[in-house]
Amino acid sequence: MADKISDYEKFRAEMNEEILGCGHLGMKRFFALDHQAYEPGALPAKTKELLGLVASAVLRCDDCITYHLQQCAQKGWKRDEVIDALNVALIVGGSITIPHVRRAFARMREIDGLKG
Numbered sequence: 640m641a642d643k644i645s646d647y648e649k650f651r652a653e654m655n656e657e658i659l660g661c662g663h664l665g666m667k668r669f670f671a672l673d674h675q676a677y678e679p680g681a682l683p684a685k686t687k688e689l690l691g692l693v694a695s696a697v698l699r700c701d702d703c704i705t706y707h708l709q710q711c712a713q714k715g716w717k718r719d720e721v722i723d724a725l726n727v728a729l730i731v732g733g734s735i736t737i738p739h740v741r742r743a744f745a746r747m748r749e750i751d752g753l754k755g
Contacts, residue, residue: 644749647705677710685714689724696728696739704743712752721753 658666677687688710695703711721725740732739747753 644705644709644746647702651702651706685716688714689716689721692721693724693728693731696725696736696743697732699732699736699739701739701742704739705746708743708746708750708753712750715752718747718753718755721747 655670659670677684677691680687682690688707692704692707692711695707708721716724725743729736729740748755
């Protein structure tokens with residue numbers, strides 16, 4: 640991939656700080672809701688991250704795929720488990736998701752715990 644994961648992380652952190660600092664209540668509430676959705680509940684946080692990865696691939700959001708790949712690695716998912724989940728995303732999303740699955744595999748090369 641052209642950009643490095645460190646560039647992604649830096650940009651994400653800077654922009655999140657600016658967004659959360661803008662003072663818009665609706666944006667703050669949405670960010671809080673997003674964070675809370677991945678907290679443990681009836682499903683463990685680990686499972687929710689894998690679900691987030693599949694949804695992100697189906698919705699074709701490369702930034703979200705990167706984020707959820709990082710979270711999956713931190714939560715202890717193994718490469719073969721993530722690949723199996725990406726297969727589900729491919730089946731659900733169809734051939735239009737192939738470029739995003741490619742980029743997911745490229746990102747896994749950079750993420751400790753998911754490297755091949």
